[in-house]
Amino acid sequence: MSGRWDGDTAALRAQQNGLAGDVVLRDGFPTPLRTIAGFDVGFEDDGATTRAAAVLLDADTLAVIDQQVARRPTAMPYIPGLLSFRELPALLDALARLPRAPDLTFIDGHGIAHPRRLGIAAHFGVATGLPAIGVAKKILVGAPRMALHDMRGAFTPLRDGAAQIGWLLRSKPGCLPLVVSPGHRVAMASAPELVMRFTRGYRLPEPTRLADRLASRRDHDAA
Helix, strand or coil, X not given: CCCCCCCCHHHHHHHHHHHHCCCCCCCCCCCCCCEEEEEEEEEEHHHCEEEEEEEEEECCCCCEEEEEEEEEECCCCCCCCCHHHHHHHHHHHHHHHCCCCCCEEEEECCCCCCCCCCCHHHHHHXXXXXXXXXXXXXXXXXXXXXXXXXXXXXXXXXXECCEEEEXXXXXXXXXXXXXXXXXXXXXXXXXXXXXXXXXXXCCCCHHHHHHHHHHHCCCCCCC
């Protein structure tokens, strides 16, 4: 979305339907992975400013290579199901500030686990061409296939009718599961394994955990 918000939600939903057709659900990231990145969005000034955070990590050590914050005026109000149009411009700004593009991205939000199969991770992936996985904290649409065991790494399919749209993943025992879904250039079967590969004792995987901290803090910013 560009320009001033004109209130045409029907046009944005139609755009989502079109962009969803460009999502690739096959692994398209390099192996071995060299760098990964986490992205998250927060808001300042009572929502008037969108604040996007990007954290670039070494894929082997998870050492932080670089982190960036980008701010821009919020382009539109919060509208359920259309969040990606609100957040994407600032996320693209944050990506552009990184010294190089990551091999794989983890976005705080949904991939195809969305009513029109275009959550923020899918929208970001299609817009940038980068492999992307959505890591969300709660279900937007769909229901789990079965009850989820309370053990680290347990997962069960998330379905919307007959279609599998993601997974519920128990990243940490005793904590609510994550909603994991491919965004772009990541296969459905690969998504939970990739999230667990980069999870280190917290509920969130390191890329989005660090991006979440950066997106929500105001006492220190990256350049």
